[in-house]
Each structure stands twice: as structure tokens, then as C-alpha cells.
Amino acid sequence: MADKEKRAITVKKEEDMSEWYTQVIINSEFVDYSAVSGCVVFRPSAYFCWNAVKEATDAMFMKAGIKNAYFPLLIPERFFEKEKEHIAGFSPEVAWVTETGESKLSERLAIRPTSETIMYDSYSRWIRSWRDLPLRLNQWNSVIRWEFKHPTPLLRSREFLWNEGHTVFATEEEALAERDQILGIYEEVTREYLALPGILGKKTENEKFAGGEASYSIEHLLPNGYVIQGPDFHNDGQNFAKAFDIKFINKNNETEYAYQNTFAISTRELGAMVMMHGDNRGLVIPPRIAMVQVVIVPIYKENNKEQVLAYSKKIYDALKDNARVHLDNRDDYSAGWKFNEWELKGVPIRIEVGGREMESESVVLVTRHDMKKSSFGFSGISETVNDELNRMQKELYAKAIVSIKEKIKKVDNYEELKKAISGGNVAQAQWCGETPCELKIKEETGAKATNMPFDAQKDVKGNCVYCDKQSKHVVNFAKSY
Amino acid sequence: MADKEKRAITVKKEEDMSEWYTQVIINSEFVDYSAVSGCVVFRPSAYFCWNAVKEATDAMFMKAGIKNAYFPLLIPERFFEKEKEHIAGFSPEVAWVTETGESKLSERLAIRPTSETIMYDSYSRWIRSWRDLPLRLNQWNSVIRWEFKHPTPLLRSREFLWNEGHTVFATEEEALAERDQILGIYEEVTREYLALPGILGKKTENEKFAGGEASYSIEHLLPNGYVIQGPDFHNDGQNFAKAFDIKFINKNNETEYAYQNTFAISTRELGAMVMMHGDNRGLVIPPRIAMVQVVIVPIYKENNKEQVLAYSKKIYDALKDNARVHLDNRDDYSAGWKFNEWELKGVPIRIEVGGREMESESVVLVTRHDMKKSSFGFSGISETVNDELNRMQKELYAKAIVSIKEKIKKVDNYEELKKAISGGNVAQAQWCGETPCELKIKEETGAKATNMPFDAQKDVKGNCVYCDKQSKHVVNFAKSY
Numbered sequence: 001m002a003d004k005e006k007r008a009i010t011v012k013k014e015e016d017m018s019e020w021y022t023q024v025i026i027n028s029e030f031v032d033y034s035a036v037s038g039c040v041v042f043r044p045s046a047y048f049c050w051n052a053v054k055e056a057t058d059a060m061f062m063k064a065g066i067k068n069a070y071f072p073l074l075i076p077e078r079f080f081e082k083e084k085e086h087i088a089g090f091s092p093e094v095a096w097v098t099e100t101g102e103s104k105l106s107e108r109l110a111i112r113p114t115s116e117t118i119m120y121d122s123y124s125r126w127i128r129s130w131r132d133l134p135l136r137l138n139q140w141n142s143v144i145r146w147e148f149k150h151p152t153p154l155l156r157s158r159e160f161l162w163n164e165g166h167t168v169f170a171t172e173e174e175a176l177a178e179r180d181q182i183l184g185i186y187e188e189v190t191r192e193y194l195a196l197p198g199i200l201g202k203k204t205e206n207e208k209f210a211g212g213e214a215s216y217s218i219e220h221l222l223p224n225g226y227v228i229q230g231p232d233f234h235n236d237g238q239n240f241a242k243a244f245d246i247k248f249i250n251k252n253n254e255t256e257y258a259y260q261n262t263f264a265i266s267t268r269e270l271g272a273m274v275m276m277h278g279d280n281r282g283l284v285i286p287p288r289i290a291m292v293q294v295v296i297v298p299i300y301k302e303n304n305k306e307q308v309l310a311y312s313k314k315i316y317d318a319l320k321d322n323a324r325v326h327l328d329n330r331d332d333y334s335a336g337w338k339f340n341e342w343e344l345k346g347v348p349i350r351i352e353v354g355g356r357e358m359e360s361e362s363v364v365l366v367t368r369h370d371m372k373k374s375s376f377g378f379s380g381i382s383e384t385v386n387d388e389l390n391r392m393q394k395e396l397y398a399k400a401i402v403s404i405k406e407k408i409k410k411v412d413n414y415e416e417l418k419k420a421i422s423g424g425n426v427a428q429a430q431w432c433g434e435t436p437c438e439l440k441i442k443e444e445t446g447a448k449a450t451n452m453p454f455d456a457q458k459d460v461k462g463n464c465v466y467c468d469k470q471s472k473h474v475v476n477f478a479k480s481y
Numbered sequence: 482m483a484d485k486e487k488r489a490i491t492v493k494k495e496e497d498m499s500e501w502y503t504q505v506i507i508n509s510e511f512v513d514y515s516a517v518s519g520c521v522v523f524r525p526s527a528y529f530c531w532n533a534v535k536e537a538t539d540a541m542f543m544k545a546g547i548k549n550a551y552f553p554l555l556i557p558e559r560f561f562e563k564e565k566e567h568i569a570g571f572s573p574e575v576a577w578v579t580e581t582g583e584s585k586l587s588e589r590l591a592i593r594p595t596s597e598t599i600m601y602d603s604y605s606r607w608i609r610s611w612r613d614l615p616l617r618l619n620q621w622n623s624v625i626r627w628e629f630k631h632p633t634p635l636l637r638s639r640e641f642l643w644n645e646g647h648t649v650f651a652t653e654e655e656a657l658a659e660r661d662q663i664l665g666i667y668e669e670v671t672r673e674y675l676a677l678p679g680i681l682g683k684k685t686e687n688e689k690f691a692g693g694e695a696s697y698s699i700e701h702l703l704p705n706g707y708v709i710q711g712p713d714f715h716n717d718g719q720n721f722a723k724a725f726d727i728k729f730i731n732k733n734n735e736t737e738y739a740y741q742n743t744f745a746i747s748t749r750e751l752g753a754m755v756m757m758h759g760d761n762r763g764l765v766i767p768p769r770i771a772m773v774q775v776v777i778v779p780i781y782k783e784n785n786k787e788q789v790l791a792y793s794k795k796i797y798d799a800l801k802d803n804a805r806v807h808l809d810n811r812d813d814y815s816a817g818w819k820f821n822e823w824e825l826k827g828v829p830i831r832i833e834v835g836g837r838e839m840e841s842e843s844v845v846l847v848t849r850h851d852m853k854k855s856s857f858g859f860s861g862i863s864e865t866v867n868d869e870l871n872r873m874q875k876e877l878y879a880k881a882i883v884s885i886k887e888k889i890k891k892v893d894n895y896e897e898l899k900k901a902i903s904g905g906n907v908a909q910a911q912w913c914g915e916t917p918c919e920l921k922i923k924e925e926t927g928a929k930a931t932n933m934p935f936d937a938q939k940d941v942k943g944n945c946v947y948c949d950k951q952s953k954h955v956v957n958f959a960k961s962y
Contacts (some may be wrong), residue, residue: 034553035560035602037588042551044618051549067772068532070523072515072590072640073623074514074576079516092582095555098590099577100627109517111554111578111592121516130815137525142554142622146581159553289550332612 038158089210152269225424283346324325430471519639529772588920635752682932707904764827911952
């Protein structure tokens with residue numbers, strides 16, 4: 001009982017989202033704090049979700065012809081110095097190894113904050129001719145970025161898990177063509193697995209990747225009007241190729257620098273998923289990535305215990321080959337306590353089985369996202385569960401779309417922009433393309449340029465909301481995590 | 482052509498195994514050196530093999546009820562100091578983070594050489610009662626051990642990939658029972674996927690894990706008489722539980738320390754696989770873990786090029802749903818060059834298709850491990866390939882068994898032991914169980930006690946080969962990587 005009280009969520013999502021978020025992810029045993037400030041433990045449920053996202057993404061990468069590899073965790077300091085913008089962007093956050101055993105190292109080694117520099121050193125040795133291209137490698141690993149801002153588990157952690165794709169092409173055209181393929185994969189994964197809508201667009205110069213030519217992102221808009229940046233794709237042009245001497249002999253026997261891209265999806269997605277779908281009972285995990293999809297809770301008295309447990313086991317057996325199902329037959333917790341526990345953990349379906357269900361060969365089934373309670377017959381239970389899981393997966397996405405539908409406000413002037421932001425919305429504004437205007441808006445409203453949505457660029461017209469010069473882009477301004 | 486010559490293997494396996502090994506793994510593009518001494522790049526073929534081993538092992542872990550999690554890469558120095566033997570064993574090899582960005586850290590952070598200390602800090606908070614046990618978690622990650630011995634790619638690397646399982650039980654009995662389950666999983670994976678025979682046994686006191694009670698291992702004996710330690714399992718008793726205060730309230734309402742185990746399989750297995758199966762043409766990769774299982778090489782002249790390529794594509798299409806198949810239709814390499822290339826890379830099956838095959842609707846199929854060349858009809862090609870892959874997988878294991886069959890010599894005295902070792906064998910000897918004898922033997926012969934094979938302990942009798950005191954164990958002594 002003490003345990004139960006300890007784990008209750010004491011604030012409402014709509015009242016204090018950030019306190020709610022922390023309580024939900026910690027109390028549900030999704031993640032935990034660790035002894036290293038800013039680094040969290042991914043407990044089995046969170047790791048399962050991440051692994052499901054990883055496997056789905058990886059299968060699409062493989063189909064697209066991308067191969068996995070693994071490069072060293074540690075990077076010599078001299079490599080970082082080769083690309084100026086890159087080192088300027090990352091060096092404030094690098095964790096440095098300076099000693100091993102009892103010895104001082106002669107050169108500091110960085111723990112990878114991203115692997116461009118160590119990978120491209122290999123690439124420069126591997127790539128000789130057009131025959132070696134394209135080279136499309138990916139790795140799934142963890143990175144360390146020792147940020148000093150306030151850390152938030154999953155959303156802003158000093159260590160996180162991700163993929164980093166690093167590809168090399170002979171021509172700019174081929175490199176640019178990869179963008180839609182990769183963003184398409186990420187969009188599908190975030191939609192179909194995490195049930196997260198995304199806004200696809202180009203980053204501003206100020207927000208682009210350190211060392212790249214142009215960055216693109218999928219931004220997740222939340223019901224409170226905040227935006228979380230999701231997966232991204234960077235077109236690096238020949239910048240790194242020049243810094244790392246990645247040259248090849250083309251078909252005309254001339255030496256050229258190659259064209260490169262990089263792209264990533266990270267465990268931030270899990271934070272976005274929690275914020276989007278969770279409610280005042282706790283987590284709500286989309287069925288396709290849930291470690292436990294169905295929990296069976298028997299409800300019995302001393303006089304029918306054996307029979308109810310036997311019937312529960314029969315249901316478990318009927319489901320176990322087609323769903324990730326758990327039978328909670330713990331004797332020392334009440335059914336009500338168990339309901340709360342599994343709701344907190346976000347398990348998609350709860351099946352309640354009591355004496356009445358046993359006698360009528362039926363089950364009571366509760367879906368977590370809408371708390372809808374229905375009775376179903378035992379026969380066909382596996383199909384029923386399958387249908388309900390699919391329904392929930394679809395409805396989570398549809399519900400997310402509805403929750404953010406009116407949140408993007410097209411604004412015609414700066415007053416409207418400020419009003420939209422302070423009202424908890426995204427302001428979609430005309431912009432001259434100049435960084436000073438972008439920074440002033442950020443300074444004055446707290447909203448940053450999240451991205452320039454692809455589908456809004458057809459509406460470029462009139463003047464910049466800030467400086468009144470000719471507009472060049474339509475940009476979303478929003479508060480962000 | 483320069484490329485081709487560069488990549489040839491210039492020494493024979495039977496003449497200089499260590500130079501052969503290096504040439505094979507580097508020239509076949511299996512792994513590559515990196516700019517960080519002692520750390521290698523896992524290129525796609527090696528990473529694929531490792532991932533296949535990982536997935537097979539992981540599926541068996543899940544079935545056994547073990548769950549995956551992820552704990553931070555960095556560990557505060559004070560945690561290491563909690564278990565004395567543990568820190569003594571690992572601290573000489575730890576890579577320390579002392580600076581982040583421009584700041585000095587107030588406490589050094591270790592890059593995990595193994596995760597007991599950071600995981601058990603969490604465990605001590607998570608475990609309260611017998612209801613929380615058993616707790617069986619695993620993680621797949623990389624570790625750094627900055628050894629100063631001569632590094633050998635895969636076999637002795639400063640960074641390697643592995644699983645680390647860390648389990649907690651309420652009773653010693655349950656903890657001990659886990660040993661056979663885990664060693665059984667590892668034995669199955671090494672046999673069925675890597676095609677590696679293993680010797681299961683207990684480690685000596687001197688060779689056991691730093692901080693554990695007893696260690697067990699699977700040792701891989703190679704045709705040259707050297708032994709490579711494979712997966713291991715450590716029973717830690719209550720040592721770490723006491724150091725990290727992992728206590729629980731048992732069913733009688735008493736507080737007790739828990740019992741723990743740890744276990745691991747690592748990328749060393751890939752080194753053992755290369756050494757066991759490779760030959761003077763290059764790698765030989767077991768089909769179940771090969772990234773490319775079948776390569777189709779068309780052989781054509783200008784006048785039948787189009788038709789031969791079309792027929793090759795037809796074969797590719799017939800195979801692609803049931804095997805990992807690659808059609809090598811590069812125009813600017815000769816068929817002979819391609820044969821060498823794919824042999825070097827260890828691809829299990831080569832299918833040669835020329836004008837004759839096209840006309841007779843057949844293929845020439847060459848299996849890599851025995852270089853057997855046969856002709857098969859196009860109809861039923863998918864089943865043929867499947868059968869041949871299965872045959873190769875089985876024969877690799879059988880061949881490995883034969884190659885080491887006579888290598889374990891039971892020795893009755895120290896002279897026989899020395900003779901066995903110098904003759905490139907494993908010496909299986911009676912031993913008093915005292916560390917000084919073990920160390921003297923190592924010093925005088927270069928052979929270490931690899932393990933005490935389970936199935937040899939029934940033969941304990943007579944006296945220690947070194948000191949002539951009563952024998953307590955049968956031990957394998959061997960040179961090792």
C-alpha cells in the first residue's frame with residue numbers, strides 16, 4: 001500500500017505537464033534516474049519500445065540498401081579539429097577521456113557525440129573510385145553530449161540512443177535524392193509505430209547541423225503547443241569530404257570530392273510518445289511497441305480461485321502465440337491495485353476475468369487509451385484482441401491529430417505571432433530568411449524556428465512578420481523541449 | 482588489378498596463423514583498424530555476423546524470461562571502490578573521463594569496462610521484497626578495457642561488443658540453477674550459428690572473475706592447439722549484494738542479501754570463428770550468420786551478355802525471398818577476379834552462370850568450405866540452395882570437431898604435459914587445486930589453465946602433475962589468445 005501511494009501521479013497533465021511527465025516516466029518504471037547526472041536508465045519497458053522502433057527502422061534501412069557497421073566509441077581530438085563548424089558546435093559538450101589505468105593519454109579522446117569524424121577517416125581510406133560509391137552505412141549506438149542545460153529524461157539527456165546514417169555519393173543529385181527516402185522511412189516509423197504525427201520541413205540556417213549544408217527534420221507538435229524535434233536528415237554537400245579528403249576517381253578518370261548525408265532518429269521519440277499519448281492515469285503505449293500488450297487480471301474469491309485461475313490460464317494460452325501477453329496471478333495484490341499498476345504502465349489491453357466470465361465463457365476487455373470496457377466471448381478471443389490492438393494503434397494516431405489540429409495558427413503580423421505563442425500554439429509566419437529576425441523573435445517570445453514545413457512553402461507571400469522585408473519562407477515558430 | 486594484388490593473402494594459415502589471421506580479416510573487409518589504437522571498425526560483414534549471433538542469443542534469453550535494459554555508459558569512480566576485488570581487477574584497464582567541454586569534473590567517470598557497479602546501484606533501490614525477485618536483466622552494449630598487451634582485432638580489442646546479463650535471486654539454489662540454462666544457451670548459439678565446438682567447464686580460482694565466487698566458461702579449441710575463451714558465466718554469491726546493499730525482505734519478513742550471477746558472450750566469437758573456419762583463400766562464414774549467403778557471378782561474352790544477365794536475374798529472383806543473395810553484375814571486373822573476391826569474403830555459395838548454363842537451364846554451384854563444384858537444374862534452385870546452405874552449416878561444425886579431435890591429450894606427468902603443449906595440443910592434467918602449481922606451469926610452459934571441463938571431472942584420480950599432491954581437479958592447460 002505504501003508502494004501504491006508512492007507511485008500515484010499527483011499532478012494533472014493539463015495543469016503541470018513537466019511535473020506530470022517526470023512522475024509518469026519514473027513511477028511507471030519506464031526509465032529511472034542514475035547516479036550520473038543527466039543520464040537515465042532505460043528500464044525494460046522503455047528499452048522494448050526503443051528496440052521495436054529500432055527494428056522497424058532498421059528493416060526499412062536494409063530494404064533501402066543501407067548496411068550496418070560499428071565504429072569506435074572514442075575519437076582522437078585531432079579529428080574534431082578538421083571541420084571548423086563541426087568542432088565549434090560540439091566541443092562545448094564533449095566528454096573527454098584523458099587517462100587510462102594509471103597513465104595519462106598523450107592526446108585526449110572524445111566519447112562520440114556523433115561519429116562523422118571517426119567514420120570519415122575510414123571512408124577516406126575506403127573510397128578510391130566511383131565503383132566504391134554509393135557507400136551507405138549506418139550504426140545504432142549511444143552518444144554523449146554533456147549539455148549543461150536543465151536535463152529532462154529522454155528529451156534532453158546527456159547520453160541517448162540513436163541511429164546515425166552516414167552516406168556518400170558520387171553526385172550531388174543522388175545525395176539530394178536520398179532525403180525523401182530517409183524522411184519517408186522516419187515518417188512511416190513515427191506514424192505507424194509511435195503513433196506520432198510529424199511536420200516535415202527544412203531547418204533554418206541558424207538551426208541547421210554544425211558542419212552541414214542544409215538540415216531537415218520531422219517536428220512533433222504536442223497538445224500544449226510545444227514542439228519536440230524528432231528525426232532529422234542533413235545534407236552535408238562536400239564540406240566533410242573536403243575536411244576529411246574523401247575523394248574518388250570518377251568515370252572520366254578525374255578526381256572529385258564526394259557528396260555526403262547524415263541522418264538520425266533517437267530515444268527522444270520515446271519522450272514525445274509519452275507526452276503525446278499519456279494521461280492522468282499514466283503511460284499509454286502504442287500496441288505495436290508495447291512490451292506487454294495484454295495483461296490478464298483474474299478476480300476471485302477463496303471458493304472459486306482455482307477455477308478462475310484455470311480459466312485465466314486458458315485465455316493466456318489462447319493469446320500467447322499472437323500477442324505479448326502477461327497473466328498477473330500475484331496473490332498478494334488486489335485486483336484494483338493491479339488495474340492501477342497496469343494502467344500506470346500503459347499496457348494497451350486489460351482482460352478481467354471473474355466468476356461470471358468463467359461461467360459464461362467470456363472476458364471483460366478494457367482498452368487503455370479510451371478506457372472502454374466491453375464483454376467478449378472466449379471463442380475468437382485471439383482475433384478480438386488483435387482487432388482491439390489494431391483499433392487502439394489507429395485511434396492513438398487519429399486522436400493525436402485531433403489534439404493538435406487547431407494548434408497551427410497562420411499569423412499575418414508580429415502581434416498575431418506573439419498572441420499565438422502565448423496562447424500555446426505554433427505560429428506559422430512569413431519570414432525574410434535572415435537570422436537576426438529569427439533570433440529577435442526567439443528572444444522576445446521564447447519561440448524558436450522549429451522548421452519550414454515543406455507543405456507550407458507554396459504560401460510564401462507578402463512580408464516578414466518581424467522586419468517587414470519581402471518574405472522568402474514560411475516558418476513555424478513554437479516553444480520547444 | 483593493383484587492388485586485387487593488395488588484397489591477396491600472402492601467408493598460409495598452417496605456417497603463420499597470426500599473420501594469416503590479420504591479413505584475412507583486414508583484406509576481406511571484415512574489420513578494419515581505426516585511428517584509435519586497439520579499437521577496430523566492424524565493417525558490414527562482421528557486424529552482420531555479430532548481429533545474427535546477438536539476435537539468436539537474445540531470442541533465447543527472452544524465452545528464458547530475461548529482459549533487456551540499458552544502463553549509462555559512464556560510472557562514477559566511487560562505485561568501483563565498493564567491491565575490492567572488482568576494482569583491483571578492472572582499474573588498471575579503465576578509461577577515465579575527467580573533463581567535459583571546458584570543465585574539469587569533480588569526480589572521474591569510468592567508461593564501463595563491465596556494468597556491475599552502475600546496475601547494482603539501481604538494483605539496490607529497486608529491490609525491496611521477495612516479490613521483486615528474481616530480477617533478470619541483460620544489456621547489449623560495448624565496453625572499453627584499455628589493455629596494454631598486444632592487441633589483436635576481435636580477440637583482444639580495447640573496445641568490444643557483448644551482452645552482459647545481471648541477475649538477482651532470492652536463494653542460492655535458484656542462482657546456481659541458472660548456470661546450466663545460460664551455458665546451454667551459449668553452447669547452442671556457438672554450435673548452431675558460429676559452428677564452433679566448445680569445452681564447458683569451471684575456471685580456476687586464479688582465472689575467475691574479479692569479485693565473483695566461481696566462473697564458468699566455454700573454451701574454443703583451435704586446430705593449432707590454442708584455446709580462445711568464449712562465453713562465460715559467473716556466480717557472484719552475495720559478494721556484490723553486500724557491497725551494493727542489495728537486500729530484500731523474505732517471505733518470513735526477514736531481511737536478507739540477494740544472490741547474483743552475471744554472464745556474457747562477446748565479439749571475440751567472431752575471431753574464433755575466423756580462426757576455426759578460414760582457409761588460405763580467406764574467410765569461411767557459416768551460412769546462418771553470413772550477410773551474403775549466395776553470390777551469383779554471370780560469365781558472358783559481348784554476344785551473349787544480355788541473355789546471360791537476364792538468366793542471372795531470373796536466378797536471383799528465384800532465390801531472393803529465401804536466401805541473402807547478391808548478383809554481382811559489375812562490368813569492369815573479370816569473373817575470375819570476382820571468384821577470388823567472394824572467396825576471400827567467405828560467401829558460402831557461389832553460383833556461376835555462363836552461356837552453357839543459360840542454354841541448359843542449369844547453374845554451376847560452388848560451396849565455399851569444400852570448394853565442391855556441382856551442376857544443378859534451375860527448377861528447384863531455391864530448395865537446392867537451401868539444402869546446400871544447411872549442408873555447409875552442418876559440415877563446418879563436423880569439420881571443426883574433426884580438426885581438434887586428437888588435440889586434447891590426457892597427460893600423466895609434467896613431462897607429458899610439456900610435450901603436449903610444445904606439440905601444439907591441450908594438456909588435460911590432474912591438479913591439486915593450488916594456484917602456485919597453476920602459475921608455475923604457466924610460467925614454465927606458456928600454457929594457462931583454460932578451464933576444468935565438466936565432463937572430465939569424473940576422472941579425478943592420483944596426484945597433481947606438478948607438485949605430486951593429491952589431485953582434486955582435472956584441468957586443461959593450453960596456450961591461449
